[in-house]
Amino acid sequence: MTQFVTTTEMLTLEDYTMNDFDIPQEVLIERAAIAVQEVIGAGSFNLSHILVLVGLGNNGADGIALGRLLHQQGLSVSLQFVGNLNRAKASVHKQLEIAKHCGLHPSEKSDFKEATLIVDAIFGTGLNNPLPEGLQKMMKAANHIDNDVIAIDTPTGINPNTGEVMGAALKAHTTVALGYPKVGLRKNQGRKYCGDLVVKDIGVLTPDTFAFSL
Numbered sequence: 001m002t003q004f005v006t007t008t009e010m011l012t013l014e015d016y017t018m019n020d021f022d023i024p025q026e027v028l029i030e031r032a033a034i035a036v037q038e039v040i041g042a043g044s045f046n047l048s049h050i051l052v053l054v055g056l057g058n059n060g061a062d063g064i065a066l067g068r069l070l071h072q073q074g075l076s077v078s079l080q081f082v083g084n085l086n087r088a089k090a091s092v093h094k095q096l097e098i099a100k101h102c103g104l105h106p107s108e109k110s111d112f113k114e115a116t117l118i119v120d121a122i123f124g125t126g127l128n129n130p131l132p133e134g135l136q137k138m139m140k141a142a143n144h145i146d147n148d149v150i151a152i153d154t155p156t157g158i159n160p161n162t163g164e165v166m167g168a169a170l171k172a173h174t175t176v177a178l179g180y181p182k183v184g185l186r187k188n189q190g191r192k193y194c195g196d197l198v199v200k201d202i203g204v205l206t207p208d209t210f211a212f213s214l
Protein backbone atom coordinates (compact mmCIF):
# COMPACT_ATOMS: atom_id res chain seq x y z
CA MET A 1 0.00 0.00 0.00
CA THR A 2 1.18 3.51 -0.77
CA GLN A 3 2.66 5.32 2.21
CA PHE A 4 1.33 8.87 2.56
CA VAL A 5 3.06 11.47 4.76
CA THR A 6 2.40 14.81 6.43
CA THR A 7 4.52 17.80 5.46
CA THR A 8 6.28 17.64 8.84
CA GLU A 9 7.25 14.02 8.21
CA MET A 10 8.48 14.86 4.70
CA LEU A 11 10.62 17.71 6.04
CA THR A 12 12.06 15.41 8.73
CA LEU A 13 13.04 12.85 6.09
CA GLU A 14 14.53 15.48 3.76
CA ASP A 15 16.55 16.93 6.65
CA TYR A 16 17.70 13.42 7.63
CA THR A 17 18.84 12.77 4.05
CA MET A 18 20.70 16.07 3.72
CA ASN A 19 22.14 16.33 7.25
CA ASP A 20 22.87 12.73 8.26
CA PHE A 21 24.07 11.59 4.82
CA ASP A 22 25.50 14.86 3.52
CA ILE A 23 23.49 14.53 0.34
CA PRO A 24 23.34 18.06 -1.06
CA GLN A 25 19.96 19.68 -1.63
CA GLU A 26 20.95 20.22 -5.29
CA VAL A 27 21.06 16.44 -5.74
CA LEU A 28 17.46 16.08 -4.52
CA ILE A 29 16.36 18.97 -6.72
CA GLU A 30 18.08 17.47 -9.76
CA ARG A 31 16.50 14.08 -9.05
CA ALA A 32 13.09 15.71 -8.63
CA ALA A 33 13.51 17.38 -12.02
CA ILE A 34 14.63 14.14 -13.69
CA ALA A 35 11.67 12.31 -12.11
CA VAL A 36 9.18 14.77 -13.58
CA GLN A 37 11.01 14.77 -16.93
CA GLU A 38 10.56 10.98 -17.01
CA VAL A 39 6.84 11.25 -16.33
CA ILE A 40 6.49 13.86 -19.09
CA GLY A 41 8.45 11.64 -21.49
CA ALA A 42 6.36 8.57 -20.69
CA GLY A 43 3.05 10.40 -21.13
CA SER A 44 1.19 11.48 -24.22
CA PHE A 45 1.38 15.22 -23.60
CA ASN A 46 1.58 17.77 -26.39
CA LEU A 47 5.11 19.15 -25.93
CA SER A 48 4.96 21.91 -28.58
CA HIS A 49 5.38 24.60 -25.94
CA ILE A 50 5.92 24.07 -22.21
CA LEU A 51 5.26 26.84 -19.69
CA VAL A 52 6.85 26.36 -16.27
CA LEU A 53 5.23 28.48 -13.54
CA VAL A 54 7.92 29.02 -10.92
CA GLY A 55 7.43 29.95 -7.26
CA LEU A 56 9.96 31.34 -4.82
CA GLY A 57 10.76 28.20 -2.79
CA ASN A 58 12.23 24.76 -3.38
CA ASN A 59 9.20 23.71 -5.45
CA GLY A 60 10.13 26.54 -7.80
CA ALA A 61 13.75 25.36 -7.80
CA ASP A 62 12.56 21.89 -8.92
CA GLY A 63 10.62 23.62 -11.72
CA ILE A 64 13.60 25.63 -12.97
CA ALA A 65 15.80 22.50 -13.00
CA LEU A 66 13.08 20.67 -14.95
CA GLY A 67 12.73 23.58 -17.39
CA ARG A 68 16.46 23.45 -18.01
CA LEU A 69 16.41 19.68 -18.68
CA LEU A 70 13.50 20.05 -21.11
CA HIS A 71 15.25 22.99 -22.83
CA GLN A 72 18.39 20.86 -23.20
CA GLN A 73 16.20 18.17 -24.78
CA GLY A 74 15.48 20.71 -27.51
CA LEU A 75 11.93 21.53 -26.40
CA SER A 76 10.41 25.02 -26.38
CA VAL A 77 10.23 26.13 -22.73
CA SER A 78 9.19 29.37 -21.00
CA LEU A 79 10.00 30.00 -17.35
CA GLN A 80 7.59 32.40 -15.73
CA PHE A 81 8.13 33.55 -12.15
CA VAL A 82 5.16 33.97 -9.86
CA GLY A 83 6.13 36.46 -7.15
CA ASN A 84 9.06 38.78 -6.64
CA LEU A 85 12.37 37.10 -7.39
CA ASN A 86 14.05 39.26 -4.74
CA ARG A 87 12.25 37.19 -2.11
CA ALA A 88 13.20 33.80 -3.59
CA LYS A 89 15.10 31.13 -1.66
CA ALA A 90 18.79 30.56 -2.38
CA SER A 91 17.92 27.30 -4.19
CA VAL A 92 15.88 29.29 -6.73
CA HIS A 93 18.71 31.73 -7.42
CA LYS A 94 21.14 28.83 -7.77
CA GLN A 95 18.93 26.98 -10.26
CA LEU A 96 18.26 30.16 -12.19
CA GLU A 97 21.99 30.76 -12.60
CA ILE A 98 22.46 27.22 -13.92
CA ALA A 99 19.48 27.60 -16.29
CA LYS A 100 20.85 30.87 -17.66
CA HIS A 101 24.25 29.23 -18.28
CA CYS A 102 22.36 26.62 -20.31
CA GLY A 103 20.61 29.32 -22.34
CA LEU A 104 17.23 29.28 -20.59
CA HIS A 105 16.19 32.73 -19.37
CA PRO A 106 13.00 33.72 -17.54
CA SER A 107 10.19 35.12 -19.70
CA GLU A 108 7.99 38.11 -19.18
CA LYS A 109 4.31 37.27 -18.67
CA SER A 110 3.35 34.50 -21.09
CA ASP A 111 0.00 33.76 -22.58
CA PHE A 112 -1.23 30.58 -20.92
CA LYS A 113 -3.20 29.72 -24.06
CA GLU A 114 0.03 29.43 -26.07
CA ALA A 115 1.30 26.67 -23.79
CA THR A 116 0.40 23.11 -24.70
CA LEU A 117 1.66 21.90 -21.30
CA ILE A 118 1.86 23.84 -18.05
CA VAL A 119 4.19 22.73 -15.25
CA ASP A 120 3.01 23.86 -11.83
CA ALA A 121 6.08 24.61 -9.71
CA ILE A 122 4.56 27.47 -7.71
CA PHE A 123 3.98 25.90 -4.29
CA GLY A 124 4.60 22.45 -2.85
CA THR A 125 4.76 21.36 0.78
CA GLY A 126 5.58 24.91 1.91
CA LEU A 127 2.06 26.24 1.22
CA ASN A 128 0.83 27.53 4.55
CA ASN A 129 -1.66 30.30 3.76
CA PRO A 130 -4.44 31.09 1.30
CA LEU A 131 -3.06 32.11 -2.09
CA PRO A 132 -2.70 35.85 -2.67
CA GLU A 133 -5.71 37.28 -4.53
CA GLY A 134 -3.86 37.87 -7.82
CA LEU A 135 -2.67 34.28 -7.84
CA GLN A 136 -6.17 33.00 -7.08
CA LYS A 137 -7.42 34.81 -10.18
CA MET A 138 -4.59 33.37 -12.26
CA MET A 139 -5.34 29.82 -11.07
CA LYS A 140 -9.06 30.16 -11.77
CA ALA A 141 -8.38 31.51 -15.27
CA ALA A 142 -5.89 28.73 -15.99
CA ASN A 143 -8.43 26.09 -14.95
CA HIS A 144 -10.65 27.22 -17.82
CA ILE A 145 -7.97 26.68 -20.47
CA ASP A 146 -7.87 23.33 -22.15
CA ASN A 147 -4.19 22.44 -21.73
CA ASP A 148 -2.59 19.76 -19.62
CA VAL A 149 -1.08 20.67 -16.27
CA ILE A 150 1.59 18.65 -14.46
CA ALA A 151 2.00 19.55 -10.80
CA ILE A 152 5.34 19.08 -9.11
CA ASP A 153 4.75 17.40 -5.74
CA THR A 154 1.35 19.03 -5.03
CA PRO A 155 -1.12 21.12 -7.04
CA THR A 156 -0.68 24.78 -6.10
CA GLY A 157 -3.43 25.91 -3.75
CA ILE A 158 -4.14 22.48 -2.27
CA ASN A 159 -3.26 22.26 1.40
CA PRO A 160 -0.78 19.35 1.44
CA ASN A 161 -2.03 18.13 4.83
CA THR A 162 -5.81 18.60 4.61
CA GLY A 163 -6.54 18.59 0.87
CA GLU A 164 -8.52 21.80 1.21
CA VAL A 165 -8.43 24.51 -1.46
CA MET A 166 -6.58 27.55 -0.07
CA GLY A 167 -8.62 30.22 -1.89
CA ALA A 168 -8.11 28.69 -5.34
CA ALA A 169 -6.05 25.83 -6.76
CA LEU A 170 -4.64 24.79 -10.12
CA LYS A 171 -6.26 21.59 -11.35
CA ALA A 172 -3.63 19.09 -12.51
CA HIS A 173 -3.88 16.33 -15.09
CA THR A 174 -1.00 14.56 -13.34
CA THR A 175 0.77 15.18 -10.03
CA VAL A 176 4.28 13.83 -9.54
CA ALA A 177 4.72 13.30 -5.80
CA LEU A 178 8.36 13.42 -4.74
CA GLY A 179 9.54 10.77 -2.29
CA TYR A 180 6.19 10.10 -0.63
CA PRO A 181 2.76 11.48 -1.59
CA LYS A 182 1.47 14.10 0.84
CA VAL A 183 -1.69 13.13 2.70
CA GLY A 184 -3.68 16.11 1.37
CA LEU A 185 -3.64 14.47 -2.06
CA ARG A 186 -6.12 11.83 -0.92
CA LYS A 187 -8.35 14.09 1.17
CA ASN A 188 -11.14 16.59 0.37
CA GLN A 189 -10.61 18.37 -2.98
CA GLY A 190 -6.96 17.21 -3.07
CA ARG A 191 -7.97 13.94 -4.72
CA LYS A 192 -9.73 15.71 -7.60
CA TYR A 193 -7.15 18.47 -8.09
CA CYS A 194 -4.15 16.13 -8.27
CA GLY A 195 -5.47 14.13 -11.25
CA ASP A 196 -3.36 11.02 -11.86
CA LEU A 197 -0.97 10.57 -8.95
CA VAL A 198 2.53 9.30 -9.80
CA VAL A 199 4.99 8.74 -6.95
CA LYS A 200 8.70 9.02 -7.76
CA ASP A 201 11.78 8.18 -5.72
CA ILE A 202 14.20 11.12 -5.54
CA GLY A 203 16.63 9.56 -3.07
CA VAL A 204 15.01 10.76 0.16
CA LEU A 205 16.15 8.31 2.83
CA THR A 206 14.01 6.89 5.63
CA PRO A 207 15.43 5.51 8.90
CA ASP A 208 14.36 1.90 9.60
CA THR A 209 12.92 3.07 12.90
CA PHE A 210 10.85 5.91 11.40
CA ALA A 211 7.31 5.86 12.80
CA PHE A 212 4.91 7.08 10.13
CA SER A 213 1.77 8.63 11.61
CA LEU A 214 -0.54 7.42 8.81
Ligand SMILES: NC(=O)C1=CN([C@@H]2O[C@H](COP(=O)(O)OP(=O)(O)OC[C@H]3O[C@@H](n4cnc5c(N)ncnc54)[C@H](O)[C@@H]3O)[C@@H](O)[C@H]2O)[C@H](O)CC1
Pocket: 011, 014, 025, 028, 029, 032, 055, 056, 057, 058, 059, 060, 062, 089, 122, 123, 124, 125, 126, 127, 128, 129, 130, 131, 132, 152, 153, 154, 178
Ligand atom coordinates in the same frame (compact mmCIF):
# COMPACT_ATOMS: atom_id res chain seq x y z
N1 LIG B 1 13.22 20.34 1.49
C1 LIG B 1 14.05 20.28 0.46
O1 LIG B 1 15.19 20.58 0.58
C2 LIG B 1 13.56 19.86 -0.85
C3 LIG B 1 12.24 20.05 -1.23
N2 LIG B 1 11.82 19.80 -2.48
C4 LIG B 1 10.69 20.50 -3.07
O2 LIG B 1 10.42 21.66 -2.35
C5 LIG B 1 9.06 21.76 -1.98
C6 LIG B 1 8.92 22.48 -0.67
O3 LIG B 1 9.70 23.63 -0.73
P1 LIG B 1 9.59 24.85 0.29
O4 LIG B 1 10.67 25.77 -0.08
O5 LIG B 1 9.56 24.33 1.66
O6 LIG B 1 8.17 25.47 0.01
P2 LIG B 1 7.37 25.87 -1.32
O7 LIG B 1 8.27 25.92 -2.48
O8 LIG B 1 6.18 24.99 -1.38
O9 LIG B 1 6.85 27.33 -0.95
C7 LIG B 1 7.77 28.42 -0.90
C8 LIG B 1 7.51 29.42 0.19
O10 LIG B 1 6.36 30.19 -0.08
C9 LIG B 1 5.85 30.75 1.12
N3 LIG B 1 4.38 30.63 1.12
C10 LIG B 1 3.65 29.59 1.52
N4 LIG B 1 2.34 29.81 1.32
C11 LIG B 1 2.23 31.04 0.77
C12 LIG B 1 1.14 31.83 0.33
N5 LIG B 1 -0.13 31.40 0.41
N6 LIG B 1 1.39 33.04 -0.19
C13 LIG B 1 2.66 33.51 -0.31
N7 LIG B 1 3.75 32.79 0.09
C14 LIG B 1 3.54 31.58 0.63
C15 LIG B 1 6.49 29.99 2.27
O11 LIG B 1 7.40 30.85 2.89
C16 LIG B 1 7.24 28.85 1.58
O12 LIG B 1 8.43 28.53 2.21
C17 LIG B 1 8.55 20.35 -2.04
O13 LIG B 1 7.17 20.31 -2.27
C18 LIG B 1 9.37 19.77 -3.17
O14 LIG B 1 8.80 20.10 -4.41
C19 LIG B 1 12.79 19.20 -3.44
O15 LIG B 1 12.13 18.42 -4.35
C20 LIG B 1 13.87 18.43 -2.77
C21 LIG B 1 14.56 19.25 -1.75
Ligand SMILES: [K+]
Pocket: 059, 120, 121, 122, 123, 124, 151, 152, 153, 154, 155, 156
Ligand atom coordinates in the same frame (compact mmCIF):
# COMPACT_ATOMS: atom_id res chain seq x y z
K1 LIG C 1 3.37 22.54 -7.33
